[in-house]
Amino acid sequence: METALIESRPAQSGSNTQYDAIVIGAGFAGMYMLYRLRQLGMRVCVYERGDDVGGTWYWNRYPGCRCDIESLSYSYSFSPELEQEWNWTERYAAQPEILEYAKHVADRFDLRRDIRFCMTVTAAMFDETSNQWEVISSDGTCARARFLISAVGCLSAGIVPDFPGLNEFKGSWYHTGNWPHEPVDPTGKRVGVIGTGSTGIQFSSAIAQSVGHLTIFQRTPNYSVPSCNAPLNPEELAEAKSNYRSIRAHCRYSKVGIPYVGNEKKAIEDTDRSRERNFEAAWNGAGFCFVLSYSDLLLDIKSNRTAAEFVERKIRETVKDPETAELLVPRGYPLGTKRLCVDAGYYQIFNQDNVSLVDVRTSPIESITTTGVRTLNKDYDLDVLVFATGYDAITGPLLRMDICGRNGRSLRRKWQGWPQSYLGLMMEGFPNLFTITGPGSPCVLVNMIVSIEQHVEWIADCIASMERDGKQTIEPDVEAECSWTDMVDEIANSTLYPLTDSWYTGKNVTGKSSRFTPYAGGMGPYRRYCEEIVEDGYRGFQFDRDLRQTQGAALNSPN
Numbered sequence: 001m002e003t004a005l006i007e008s009r010p011a012q013s014g015s016n017t018q019y020d021a022i023v024i025g026a027g028f029a030g031m032y033m034l035y036r037l038r039q040l041g042m043r044v045c046v047y048e049r050g051d052d053v054g055g056t057w058y059w060n061r062y063p064g065c066r067c068d069i070e071s072l073s074y075s076y077s078f079s080p081e082l083e084q085e086w087n088w089t090e091r092y093a094a095q096p097e098i099l100e101y102a103k104h105v106a107d108r109f110d111l112r113r114d115i116r117f118c119m120t121v122t123a124a125m126f127d128e129t130s131n132q133w134e135v136i137s138s139d140g141t142c143a144r145a146r147f148l149i150s151a152v153g154c155l156s157a158g159i160v161p162d163f164p165g166l167n168e169f170k171g172s173w174y175h176t177g178n179w180p181h182e183p184v185d186p187t188g189k190r191v192g193v194i195g196t197g198s199t200g201i202q203f204s205s206a207i208a209q210s211v212g213h214l215t216i217f218q219r220t221p222n223y224s225v226p227s228c229n230a231p232l233n234p235e236e237l238a239e240a241k242s243n244y245r246s247i248r249a250h251c252r253y254s255k256v257g258i259p260y261v262g263n264e265k266k267a268i269e270d271t272d273r274s275r276e277r278n279f280e281a282a283w284n285g286a287g288f289c290f291v292l293s294y295s296d297l298l299l300d301i302k303s304n305r306t307a308a309e310f311v312e313r314k315i316r317e318t319v320k321d322p323e324t325a326e327l328l329v330p331r332g333y334p335l336g337t338k339r340l341c342v343d344a345g346y347y348q349i350f351n352q353d354n355v356s357l358v359d360v361r362t363s364p365i366e367s368i369t370t371t372g373v374r375t376l377n378k379d380y381d382l383d384v385l386v387f388a389t390g391y392d393a394i395t396g397p398l399l400r401m402d403i404c405g406r407n408g409r410s411l412r413r414k415w416q417g418w419p420q421s422y423l424g425l426m427m428e429g430f431p432n433l434f435t436i437t438g439p440g441s442p443c444v445l446v447n448m449i450v451s452i453e454q455h456v457e458w459i460a461d462c463i464a465s466m467e468r469d470g471k472q473t474i475e476p477d478v479e480a481e482c483s484w485t486d487m488v489d490e491i492a493n494s495t496l497y498p499l500t501d502s503w504y505t506g507k508n509v510t511g512k513s514s515r516f517t518p519y520a521g522g523m524g525p526y527r528r529y530c531e532e533i534v535e536d537g538y539r540g541f542q543f544d545r546d547l548r549q550t551q552g553a554a555l556n557s558p559n
Contacts, residue, residue: 016308019045021147021463022135024121024401027055028149029452031111031434032078036460038114038418045145046115047137053111054102055153061179062386063186064206066093068198068227068342072240073258075101077248077453082108084241092229092287092342105295107326116119123402124148128198131472133432149434150398154443157396159509160387161194165368173385176203176545178449180482187541190382192373194365196222198341200388208349211494215356215380217365217373221330223311224284224341225290252454255292262292267303270294279310291336298336298495308335317531318347325350327359337500339444342424394439394517395419405430418515420485422476423530424539425455431473433547434459440488441519444504446523454527461534471543480540492516 021037023030037044050058067074073386076082086101093101108113120138127134132149158177158212160166166173174180174198187210193200194217201224208214226413246257255262259439267275275294282293296303314330319325328347349355365376372382386432392399395415403411406429412425424441425434437443438457443451466474476484492498498516501507505514519526533539 017045017141017143019043019143021045021146022133022143022145023053023149023151024135025151025153025156026050026053026106026111026115026117027057027151027153028076028449029153029456030055030103030107032076032456033149033151033436033459034111034114036107036456037096037463038552040460040464042463043083044114045143046111046118046236047121047135048115048117048153049120049138049524051117052103053106054099054153055151056177057098057102057176059156059179061181062174062176062199062203063184063200064200064344065176065179065433066092066202066229066344067098068092068259069449070287071097071232073247073251073447074098074449076105076449077251079246080245083244087237088232090229090231092227093545098396118492121401123206123404124433125404125408126406126433128406131381138451139393147432147434148266149436149459150438151344151436152397152401153392154394154397154437156446157392157400158391159389160388163368165370168370169170169368169372169385170370170384171372171385172386175387175389176200177391178382184384185383186211190372190381191384191386192217192380192382193386193388194373195388195390196220197230197388197390200221200385201341201343201346202388203388204355205344205349206344206411208352208355211354212383213328213354213356214349215358215373215382217358217360217375218336219360221328222338222341223335224343224346225311227287227342227344233444246340251447251450253527255522255524257442257450257523258289258294260286262289262295265299266296266297266325267294267306269492275306276296276310279307283310283314284467287342288340293338297335298497301334301496301499304336304496311335315347319350319502321350325358325548328356333500334496337497338502338504342415347396352520390503390508392512393506394437394443394507396509398435398438403430403433405433419506419515419517420481423482423526423533424519425458425530426474426541427477427482428476428478429477433475433555434462440484440519442521442523442526445518447522450523454523454530458530458534462538465538466543469543473545474538474541476540477542488519491519491521495520 007236020042020046023033023046025318026046030046034044034046070091073090121135122138125134132144135143158175162173186207189211191211192212192215193204196218197539204216250259252259278293282290291297295306315328316325363375365375367374399412409429419439421438421440424438504518506512507514
């Protein structure tokens with residue numbers, strides 16, 4: 001049975017309003033955090049810059065937007081009643097269905113009364129005299145709370161390249177991460193798409209049939225595998241629901257937070273015939289889990305090449321024009337070290353007469369003109385221009401706020417070299433500030449919902465423990481933070497990930513330091529590590545830290 005929600009007072013507007021906890025963001029992380037804090041009897045306020053819940057699924061409304069994790073796994077597990085009553089319609093849910101699910105959760109648990117919509121947090125400062133966070137919102141009001149929890153998401157700070165002339169463009173332009181709520185009809189129009197990551201591939205595949213002409217501006221070709229999406233029939237739903245508890249238990253301690261069981265063999269040690277058969281089976285049904293075809297695809301470059309060559313061969317077999325096919329074949333980085341894309345017929349669209357591919361490595365974009373895009377070699381006339389240019393990932397959403405901890409030290413200054421954290425959950429010098437799926441956590445490498453639930457439950461249990469023990473503040477010590485960052489680096493360097501410039505490493509953002517950010521050890525090992533830390537009396541954390549100790553640590557800290 002679910003734990004009954006403790007009645008809490010609704011969020012109030014106005015200056016200097018007092019709460020027990022403030023949560024930033026009302027996506028899946030923020031909603032679940034609110035739910036768990038209410039169970040502790042706390043007075044909570046959630047700040048959300050949108051006018052409804054949903055987070056990334058509220059903002060990303062572009063045609064073709066769809067989750068690359070199967071819907072039966074990309075959903076909350078904390079409520080058995082919720083998972084039994086909700087019926088997913090497809091194997092991979094589209095954005096409208098996921099947003100409706102988020103709204104259903106908000107309705108079912110009466111979450112909106114504690115959420116302040118259309119409100120952006122601009123700054124947060126820790127008051128050492130009262131051990132309170134002061135949070136400034138976009139309307140100029142200030143609220144205070146003992147605990148501050150960031151649920152801003154990893155992919156919510158969109159990037160639009162600073163091309164000369166963009167403001168002169170006479171057509172319509174959009175970033176996929178901030179898509180209009182009103183319908184955008186590209187039918188019959190000349191559409192240009194800049195970017196060929198997951199978003200660009202989804203969007204291009206969805207509109208290619210209906211536009212007058214589609215021009216795709218590609219800098220780096222991506223590996224993409226077919227989703228093999230299909231409706232979920234009643235029998236599949238019934239079977240999943242009857243086994244949901246065991247499936248969820250498996251996901252919590254699995255490598256990437258999904259029920260897929262990968263091949264434990266090493267690709268390079270398998271026979272050519274067996275390896276081809278396994279890759280073919282994965283291509284025709286595994287989706288994102290293609291990278292789990294063998295246990296060492298992200299560990300051994302020779303094994304990785306066997307998978308990469310398979311996908312490259314599929315591209316050449318699918319795309320009829322040899323020159324276009326060669327432009328689409330990825331080169332210079334291992335498969336899966338950029339986010340593996342999952343598509344609905346992407347390579348097939350290049351066999352259409354109304355689709356063109358422009359290689360901006362050999363012909364860079366020089367400017368946006370009044371009528372379209374100018375590259376080094378040609379002008380392209382467009383009616384609609386779409387930026388599928390990604391995000392300042394993981395750290396970007398946090399650093400867009402002015403967050404200051406002890407001694408007025410800003411998070412921007414602390415992370416000037418590279419973000420250090422302990423477990424991706426907290427930072428030294430920032431008491432009672434928790435980050436859900438922060439840098440140094442598994443976050444973007446695993447099923448995000450599983451990662452979110454683990455973070456939220458750990459934070460809620462930590463706060464409950466503090467309440468029982470009469471502790472006022474918690475923060476990690478410098479040694480634990482440095483040790484964790486070193487471990488994240490060590491694990492990353494045992495994989496192929498650092499070999500590639502990507503948003504995992506921050507290379508997509510001009511001026512951003514380059515380092516592999518997520519914890520690559522897997523969801524299960526990370527969860528066990530967090531459990532061991534709690535069992536060891538919150539090893540690496542300090543409660544009610546003395547200010548004099550803090551000042552000394554700050555002076556000696558490498559940050």
